[in-house]
Amino acid sequence: MSGWNQRKQAHFNVFMRGSGHHSAAWKHPDSNPKADLELDYYVGIARIAERGLFDSLFMADNYSGFGRRLEPFTLLSAIAALTKHIGFIATVSTTYNDPYHVARKFASLDHISKGRAAWNIVTGHSQEDADNLSRPEHPDVSTRYEIGDEFVEVTKQLWDSWEEDALVYDRVNDVALDRRKVHEIHFKGKYYNVKGPLNIPRPPQGYPVLVQAGSSEGGKELAAKTAEVIFTAQQTLGAAQNFYRDVKSRLAKYGRRPEHLLIMPGLCPIVADTEKEARDIEEEFNSLLNPKQALRRLSNYFTVDLTEYSLDDLVPVDKAKPYGSITTGITSRQEVVVDAAARDKMTLRQFIARSAAAHGHVSFTGSVMQTADFIERWLLENGADGFNILPHVYYKGLETFVDKVVPELQNRGLFRTEYEGKTLRENLGLERPVNRNRARWLASREGQKALAHSDWV
Numbered sequence: 001m002s003g004w005n006q007r008k009q010a011h012f013n014v015f016m017r018g019s020g021h022h023s024a025a026w027k028h029p030d031s032n033p034k035a036d037l038e039l040d041y042y043v044g045i046a047r048i049a050e051r052g053l054f055d056s057l058f059m060a061d062n063y064s065g066f067g068r069r070l071e072p073f074t075l076l077s078a079i080a081a082l083t084k085h086i087g088f089i090a091t092v093s094t095t096y097n098d099p100y101h102v103a104r105k106f107a108s109l110d111h112i113s114k115g116r117a118a119w120n121i122v123t124g125h126s127q128e129d130a131d132n133l134s135r136p137e138h139p140d141v142s143t144r145y146e147i148g149d150e151f152v153e154v155t156k157q158l159w160d161s162w163e164e165d166a167l168v169y170d171r172v173n174d175v176a177l178d179r180r181k182v183h184e185i186h187f188k189g190k191y192y193n194v195k196g197p198l199n200i201p202r203p204p205q206g207y208p209v210l211v212q213a214g215s216s217e218g219g220k221e222l223a224a225k226t227a228e229v230i231f232t233a234q235q236t237l238g239a240a241q242n243f244y245r246d247v248k249s250r251l252a253k254y255g256r257r258p259e260h261l262l263i264m265p266g267l268c269p270i271v272a273d274t275e276k277e278a279r280d281i282e283e284e285f286n287s288l289l290n291p292k293q294a295l296r297r298l299s300n301y302f303t304v305d306l307t308e309y310s311l312d313d314l315v316p317v318d319k320a321k322p323y324g325s326i327t328t329g330i331t332s333r334q335e336v337v338v339d340a341a342a343r344d345k346m347t348l349r350q351f352i353a354r355s356a357a358a359h360g361h362v363s364f365t366g367s368v369m370q371t372a373d374f375i376e377r378w379l380l381e382n383g384a385d386g387f388n389i390l391p392h393v394y395y396k397g398l399e400t401f402v403d404k405v406v407p408e409l410q411n412r413g414l415f416r417t418e419y420e421g422k423t424l425r426e427n428l429g430l431e432r433p434v435n436r437n438r439a440r441w442l443a444s445r446e447g448q449k450a451l452a453h454s455d456w457v
Helices: 037-049 072-080 097-110 127-132 141-159 216-225 236-251 276-284 291-301 334-342 346-358 368-380 395-412 423-429 438-456
Strands: 012-014 057-059 087-093 116-120 165-172 175-177 209-213 228-231 262-272 362-367 386-389
Touching: 012 037, 012 262, 037 057, 037 395, 057 072, 072 087, 072 097, 087 423, 097 141, 097 362, 127 276, 127 368, 141 216, 141 228, 141 334, 209 216, 209 423, 216 236, 228 236, 236 262, 236 368, 262 276, 262 346, 262 368, 262 423, 276 346, 291 334, 291 346, 291 438, 346 423, 362 368, 368 386, 368 395
Parallel strands: 012 057, 012 386, 057 087, 087 116, 116 209, 209 228, 228 262, 262 362, 262 386
Antiparallel strands: 165 175
């Protein structure tokens, strides 16, 4: 592809998920489904991604369901001790946590990893989460985003409650901590009343990188205000470009520039040396699917039971639930999935296959060169700043991408050949946030000095 901009390079994150992102991954002989509760398994994913110079690992989370899911802080802290460069994105809900706990945990992870932590900010998953956490009800979408906005502000203020040079360790004068540089925040809001300060110094990155996932109206506005990376599900370049323009255009009213927010759609690549080999891999995985089970899951988007239809029937898009009526999970995913079925006039058989690999994200099956072309086009035509990679199976899907697609992108000048820095922020090209309260803290100290001097005089 000619005329590409050498200055723009892709960023890659890998989304860790069980045996892989294809619904039938655990059935395939290349997978090891019994290993997804073992540290060594996830360290293996991290080391492959680090060898491929990926920016980060992403770990989704919620507080309900029957899935096997390790707790993010526990797992990522362990991986941090066994890696050097890869960043760690932990998903934590603002609806079912308290700001003080979250600020403290992320500050700890950032210190442990020497500046490689990131927070995927979500507002909560479902009523089942509420039931498990002794909450009377799962708040509606608008309330969740209102809570989330205040939650993030409290958390930032807690990270800013320590000035950078508060720890002095002055052995001569027997002073370890300059208490004048650790401050109570006295936050009073609609949902939170927090005195502070935090009981751990400011994170090495200032704040862990702030990530937001989802494409709803509330999600886009929250991302424009607070996020530095946004994960999204877009199935076409046109839709991705519209989303890219929309979100980036919202930044100015918050005093931010387009480069302050990286947009990374999900991508499930099935790659081989030739397109035919890749199609054969895709067909092999799809042959392992349970159609009835898949249709029961997809019926959540419709007012009818899809299992009552023939697999060769067209997807009954006229029976889709009204957009916005689904209030659990990622609410914007419904529109993406149903629109794709309508646009491509899918049969239910095709709908199952398309949904199996990417779960609403874009999937691409092709040769190494075709996959690199796809990424190059989305990157240079402003559909993405990079991708949240969803390998169809671990480890093989990720290894193929790292060993074959990454070198091709490097040859085109579209991907790094070494890590740019030591922290996740540095590798993503993001600024380290200044302590927003520093001017206030300095003014307060100067005022105290002046008062003490006047009393002495």
